[in-house]
Amino acid sequence: MTNKVPAHIQPYIDTLGEDLGIRFLLAFGGSYAYLSERPQDRSPVTQLIGAEAHMRLAARLGSGSLRIPLAKPFIARSFKDKGWTVNAIARHLHVSDVAVRGWLKVRDDRQLSFFGS
Structure with missing residues (x-):
């Protein structure tokens, strides 16, 4: 990847990888998403990226409601x-x-x- 990752996007790309990170940012960027270290199957975040990736992201960024950058x-x-x-x-x-x-x-x-x- 020749594209330099901005610091405010880095945790998403590091945790999810570039392709899944971009899918996540496109889906939730500009709004709030609720992250949980024990996600439910009905969570929109879990439905998009899967429970395991959701848990990793919550562990990295913290649980709770988080505003997702547009990027x-x-x-x-x-x-x-x-x-x-x-x-x-x-x-x-x-x-x-x-x-x-x-x-x-x-x-x-x-x-x-x-x-x-």
Whole structure:
């Protein structure tokens, strides 16, 4: 994976792996999800990722209601790495192609910062 994982997304990707982590973020991102170290089969989280992964995620992040980040820029870069077109990414993430292109731009780290380092 060439896509750098942002710190606020790292626990999800480390615990669930990139593909399942992205599925989880797409399903629950931007809202609350209840995590439990003893999940019920009827839990929407368990139904998506399975009881074992649910328990691992709860152990890593803590039990209870948790706001899940959107992570659309990370997901867009991951899809691009898998060969998706900009338009396909935009449609899947329900954003404009302009937003996707902005997220995919390569930053030039050689440029000096106005504020210094």
